[in-house]
Amino acid sequence: MVDFKKKLGKKVILKKINPLEIYDSLDRKSETGPLRPAQEFILKEWYANRQNDNNLIIKLHTGQGKTLIGLLMLHSRLNSNNSPCLYICPNIYLVKQTILEAKKFGIPYCTFDSSRDIPESFLNGEKILITHVQKVFNGKTIFGLDNKSINVDHVILDDSHACIDSLKSTFTITIKKEENLYSEFINLFSEDLSEQGEGSFLDIKNAKYESILPIPYWSWVEKKSEVLNLLSSDEDNKSIQFAWPLMKNNLNNYRAIVSGNHIELTPYYIPMHHFGTFNNAKQRILMSATTQDDSFFIKGLGFDINSIKNPLIDPNQKWSGEKMLLLPSLIDESLHRDAIIEKLAVPSKKKVGFVSLVPSFRLSKEYEEAGSIISDSSNIFEVVQHLKSGEHEHTVVIVNRYDGIDLPDNSCRLLIIDSKPFFMSLSDRYEENCRKSSDVINTKIAQKIEQGLGRSVRGEKDYSTVVLIGGDLVKFIKSTATNKYFSSQTRQQIAIGLEIAEAAKEDLEKEDKPYKVITSLLKQSLTRDEGWKEYYKEQMDEIIPEAKENHLLELFKLEHEAENYHYNGDSEKASQIIQKVIDNNCSDESEKGWYLQSLARYLYSLSKIESTTAQKSAFKKNYQLLHPKGGIVYKKLSFINQNRISRIKEWVNKHSKYEELMLSVNNITDELVFGMPSEKFESSLQELGLALGLLSQRPDKEFKKGPDNLWCINDNYIMFECKSEVLDTRSEINKHEASQMNSHCGWFEESYQDKKVKRILIIPTKNLSYHANFTHSIEIMRKNRLKKLRLNFQGFFREFKNYEINDLTDDKINDFLLAHNLDINSLSSEYSEECYHRKK
Template identity: 30%
Template sequence: MSLLDNLQINPDNNRVETVSWKIFDTLIHDFGYEYLRSVQKDFLQRWESRRDEKDLLGVLSTGTGKTLIGLLTLQARLNKGEGPCIYLCPNNQLVDQVIAEAKHHGIKVVTLIAGRNGREAFPFEFTSGKAILVITFSTMVNGYSRFGVDGADYVQVGSIVIDDAHTAISLSRQAATVSIIRDDNKGSLYNRLLNLFEDDLKKQNNAKYTLIKSGAYSKAVMCVPYWLVIDYKEQIEKILNDTDDQNKFNLPFVLNNINNLQITVASDEIDISPMHTPIEMIPSFSNADHRLFLSATFTNGADFITELNVSEETLKKQLVVDGADDNGEKLIIAPQRIHPQFTDQRMREKIIKWVGDEVINTNVVVLVPSRYAANPWERLGAKVFDGADIYELIDMLKVSNNKVAVVVNRYDGIDLAGDLCHCLVLDGLPTQSTNREKAISQREPGSEEVLGQTAREIEQGIGRSVRSGADSSLIFLLGTSLQEFVALPNNKHLFTDRTQAQLQFSEKILNVIGESNSNEDEVENKMLEIMQYSLNRNMQWQKTYHDNVNQNYEVLFKETKHISYAHAESIRKAWIYAIQGNYVEAVSSLRQITEKDEGSLKDEDIMLEQIATYQYHFDKNKALDTQLRAKNLNKFLFTPSFYQYSKRTRKTMEAGLGFKRLIDSFNAENGNDLAISFKSQFDKLIYDESADESDFRKGIEFLGTMLGFDSSQPEQEIDVGPDNLWIGENIDFILESKNKATSDFISKVYAEQLASSFSWYKHTYPRRSGIMISLHPVNLMDKQAFVDGVIYVLTKEKLKTLSAALRNVLTRLSSKNPTEWTVKELQNMLSDNSLTEKQFILKYTEKVKRRS
């Protein structure tokens, strides 16, 4: 027997600690990891009183140490014999980070091991409750999961921590989606599906369908009407059974829910998934005794109910710990909101110069939504990293200073702690990444789901470079759409209280800096001054920051928040009935919402379409009647075959009144914010083959409204007529958009489309006068094209002239408070810039010429 054996404590007296925050003191930590932060202890103490609840949503700000909190809760469950326990991460990089964190604190963790037949197996330490299993969310939730797929043979789990839980919704949907990649072979699965839906998709929107089928670069996405998905169920199932191994992990979810699918079609792939995530097919997840969801935000609370079957009561009783003392300083600057001359490109150039001159003496990391958005930075010498190249990015930042790195489409899962980065740039509004999300944004403009996801991406991005109370960062927001999104009062509720508090302080700073916004140099000097306070962590700056932000937070936190999840509960209830085949009860569940809140329900249009979808299974005629009601509320929803177009009318009103109403609709707090909101719409007016045709048409619709027309998109609404229609007081404009055109003439096909649209207009509005306008880069028409009537063209050069006029409008709008504008002043503003009904044609178009 050794000397150490004699010194051991009697095992009978060696009690195992089961209280999470006390367990920390029993562990052996690496140097520098010996202390539990106050915010972590506070959270764990509150968790202890609720550890027996089925589900718990834990809200902590980014950088407050959620990983250690999650590990300690699981260790507490193991120590009490309540295992096995699992720690779920959104990706492999975070799996590595969790394993490293556990090692720093002496917490035993394991991963899956190699098993028979090439399948991964569970380590004995996990199944016996001796160690925590750390895996990705997708490892657990997939069609061949070791955690059971709709079967009795599965691991009964005691507790699960879901880290970065806001990503669990998209990951669960991704796991249940079969993607059929485009292959132009006639017999390919993609073409078999596309041919199946072709006739009806043409009826829904022929122009969009043509773009998709052509295979040309396009952001166009179409949802397949539910009646096709239901009527062609057998054909769809047969095609799905021919899919390759690429979809084998997703296919079981789809085939098991063949009666309740949704399908989206894009130019590069067709996505097929259940209408909601069938999470009950993974019993280890859905039946776990305790699930702790950890995130900085749960603004998408309804999705946790509809997709992961979390209860409404759980959403209402979130465990929120602010940890103000553990939050570093974030100086958030939106340059264009300070001074309109601080355009995006000028700020990119300034930031690069400031780094070169060591005015910004730190690494700069830029987050952009796409590779295209990274190009301006790359041209200025920045190094671009794909969202998957995070290890390479971190390695570069560790050994360098004053480097500018650009990361494409990655807003979470990047820890830029300490000197890795003290200057962060969010350049551009985060965009929808999946076809489902793109379809929702096109069919439900302004939906809470889309807006909420955008806000979460922004919030996650802002939190990348401040990871502790000893950390700080300068954060620039570039891009008019991003700055508008953050500034709009109607969007503020989408952010957490802590982020709102930070943005309010940012607003205060903007007002102080911009007091003399007539002098650009003076404004820039003030901005540089406060930037140095942040970069140098000036003590007075730190105190000022925390005093302001904490005061703002306290006010926000105490505000009563009226959030109801009753609608989400009904949607989930209806889904459960639907997967059981009881569609009558599914409809009944949803009708309780629409009948109770008829006329006041925010998403009544979507709810009616959902009712129609279930209704179609047992009463097709009533379903299409319900669909008609939905379509009348939202022109972007599915069009039943008997839908009739409602003529547009422009009420006689004083010139400038439409402009005034548009200004009031933004509810902007100051002139700069209003100008940014308008600019985000004007920025959509681009002639370029990589531009978004849908956005362009929305921009034209907005412009028409501003100019006082009754502005609409008939083709989007009923699949006939022009792309855009402006109904004026004396004359109407019939506009066909070809902003992606690259040819040096207007083709015969384009001319015929315009002629067809004009013919529809004359038939629909026989007593009105209209002018044909082609929105095309050139005004030269193919010699083989013949159109009866005069065609005017808004060419690329004329668009530049129009853009200059719109910039003048923006400058004027930024000059005073939005509420102070009178109708007469706005009328004069339009007239001064040749933007009246009569002036527009003369100033911004030219008659078409025929190609010789």
């Protein structure tokens, strides 16, 4: 073998450390070209000025090659000092994707093999170790905890927002219903859970997934010894063993939430200081998209405010890639969610990929019935590879994965985002229930949507049509109350989408079928219509970069400090800090209640009396929170001598214009369908009552006792028990449901004595089982009657289209109510029917 090194003029080959020079010297595949301008800018700036930042956030537009940038930075570090370099992905799927990138560009890497030992080439600083969050962050991590942690000089977290979610899941213990431990927990806390919601606890015992209840923090603390005994006896359980070492001495740091099919134990505070490999690294780099709010790095990863305020970003690029956003339901009402799925989910000879992002497997069923491919964690990598290889006949459905899936070029030219994303973990669902109007929750939802929007456009020259369907999603995107949570780039794309919808309405007048307008717009995008391309560029170039103040930074800093003090046993200092949040950061009463509950939790170890007082204050401000020890006196709905019409006007006036009004109306009706999760269904039924000028309450939710919904109409009442999750195929009302209804009828008599009430059970069948009995007169609202209520509700508010609300007389609005059967008599008689008691 010829030793060519001897032929060189120099005796020693110096390793290149400038990442731009490294890239030029790599043995790259021929398909790779020069670095993109944005990549070049970031690498230059990092090498010249940001190499020594301990905490660094790098922000690029989606699809601009963050992975390659990270790999080149770590390659530079390898060449400069041969120190261990670690590249962490949120999940195994992205590990595979990153390995493909490293291979393509000829970057030295290693990963864990079947032996599961840490590779020597990584420890010796010869290769970059590519792995995932769960491998690094767990109670039995191979990288070691605290003083036993392996020293790594340079760490990169790719898709960092997704990493936070993955990291939190590694600390979470999930106890499934099939396990003995589940029933032992239920037995231990049965009285505590029943006090938090009698009806919800019955649903949980009957395996209803959508019903959730938190175990009160005071019960958790008082029964800590029993909990430790239960968990330690099942320590080898896979779900427990990796969290147990970090949990066993800090049980107070955990929140427990129960559902009908599992129990979730999740930490309030993630103790990152135990993971020296990450915590003590000389440089920690987080990769983030320009559309993402990096405030979450404070609580999730313990980053400081300055690093978040000073990310490394290319100021020359305001936007990247082309997205045509289509909102079919704003073009014509017939182009609703079901109609679009019916057209786009069926197999056909397509030259490009069609992909739909849906928030749950429940919403994927319609696609499956239409012939789409449903991906899950077991086949997602293969499904995406098939798309990239040109297999486009079937629409591909990706469930609850809004980040980390790259679908460039023809692998996805049409992306459907179906319905507003919702949270899957019980702790996130609980927080969403308690903080629906919170900036924190709305920012998280906006980020998920933006992550989804970025899946199909992976470069400056990439393009895609994005179809947005589902009333809740369209409302979130269009409403001025929530539109503000998006980045300037996304807001401009939404504005273009709204302009397209308005222009399409004009074309619609000339077309026979509304769907033709959609296919015409799709064609313009796919055939690269010059007019569209120029229009999009012109509009996007008008983006003005904003330097808005992010108030979440200070809020999260205080929250993180408070939880840190509480974790370390200084509950007094934690209480002082969270009081600052309550005093200075909470303008909304329900948000104030949320933080008062945190204060009550901190105070519990200092003074149980003060803690109970704080919890009562929290509950009075926000009925979704924990029902305090000792309870709250039920506040009865009583007739207020206020004109019903004036309450309708007040509700309408919450909306700045007719389009905003109809977004709210349609969002309510979209969630009043069988198959909808109970929380959304019951919340929308309450809002429908308020919109119609009625007094509307959720006793079971707000006071932990009584029916799901209660309306008051001129001192007459309608009580509802909602069974929205019961399948259409169910043939009868069972004994448990009848018993629950009877219990709530008794509650009404106890609370309201001789008041007149209509008792309605919302369920798909009117047949009462032979084995069941009702103790009172009960009527049933089935699918057709529920549909009639929805349609009449929509029709009533459509009457407002050509009027200014202040120009409408009370008589005119009353005429609208009568015309749409929403007067008091009709509400009591038109929407329910007698049940049929089956004979043996």
